[in-house]
Amino acid sequence: MTPERRPAIVGNWKLWGTRAQAADYCDRLLTLLPDERRRPAAVGICAPFTALDLCVERLSGSGVGVYAQNMHQEEMGAFTGEVSAAMLTEIGVDGAVLGHSERRQYFGETDRALQEKVPAALAAGLRPILCVGETEDEREAGETERKLRHQVQEGLEKVEGERLAEVTIAYEPIWAIGTGKVATPEIAQEAIAFVRALVGDRSREAAEAIRVLYGGSVKPDNAEEILAQPDVDGALVGGASLDPEAFARIVASASP
Numbered sequence: 001m002t003p004e005r006r007p008a009i010v011g012n013w014k015l016w017g018t019r020a021q022a023a024d025y026c027d028r029l030l031t032l033l034p035d036e037r038r039r040p041a042a043v044g045i046c047a048p049f050t051a052l053d054l055c056v057e058r059l060s061g062s063g064v065g066v067y068a069q070n071m072h073q074e075e076m077g078a079f080t081g082e083v084s085a086a087m088l089t090e091i092g093v094d095g096a097v098l099g100h101s102e103r104r105q106y107f108g109e110t111d112r113a114l115q116e117k118v119p120a121a122l123a124a125g126l127r128p129i130l131c132v133g134e135t136e137d138e139r140e141a142g143e144t145e146r147k148l149r150h151q152v153q154e155g156l157e158k159v160e161g162e163r164l165a166e167v168t169i170a171y172e173p174i175w176a177i178g179t180g181k182v183a184t185p186e187i188a189q190e191a192i193a194f195v196r197a198l199v200g201d202r203s204r205e206a207a208e209a210i211r212v213l214y215g216g217s218v219k220p221d222n223a224e225e226i227l228a229q230p231d232v233d234g235a236l237v238g239g240a241s242l243d244p245e246a247f248a249r250i251v252a253s254a255s256p
């Protein structure tokens with residue numbers, strides 16, 4: 001595994017985390033994680049916009065990255081309610097999750113917008129985590145590869161070849177998100193190897209170096225076998241990340 005592919009475990013709080021809750025969480029997490037140099041994985045949390053600055057401050061110097069859960073592609077304009085990349089970097093945020101299936105499903109996030117968001121994040125110095133994944137119907141209809149091909153190609157289309165490896169991709173089968181129905185390690189491995197091969201169509205070096213995470217009902221008791229798969233470079237964790245103890249146990253399951 002290349003150094004870029006040191007595993008990453010990223011917690012997505014979704015719609016959770018008042019500033020008071022976020023402060024308690026960060027303090028608790030830091031007592032549970034080993035020192036940065038002894039951590040088997042890079043660690044990040046995706047907090048709501050209103051708690052990002054607080055998380056940056058609380059986690060400063062700990063090596064735990066702070067990510068937004070969305071970002072607009074434009075620098076400014078008539079986009080009420082949106083937040084730009086510069087607004088995130090100004091407060092010290094490290095990256096942004098882009099194209100989460102909940103944003104695609106409930107808030108009209110499109111592949112076309114992601115085509116702009118991913119390079120806009122990179123240009124601003126943010127680490128993008130691009131989420132892709134198929135629905136249950138698509139999997140049953142044998143459409144998984146077609147869906148992943150479309151999402152990966154569109155999302156990366158405007159990223160220059162030499163910056164491709166700076167993107168993290170999260171393969172999150174929609175049928176496994178928040179359902180308790182985790183993909184088998186074989187399904188996760190197969191889909192993630194396919195995602196990596198799609199990156200390889202653009203650049204063999206980038207395919208070797210890019211991190212591809214699995215997401216979908218990862219818990220402390222199923223993390224180890226998923227994270228042990230050769231192409232799985234970590235996990236994007238939703239529900240289980242709300243409990244700092246469970247989240248720290250998932251981090252401990254990663255093999256460096």
Ligand code: PEP
Nearest residue numbers: 177178215216217238239
């Ligand atoms: C997610 O929010 O990206 C996710 C994978 O959620 P959960 O772990 O709850 O399935």
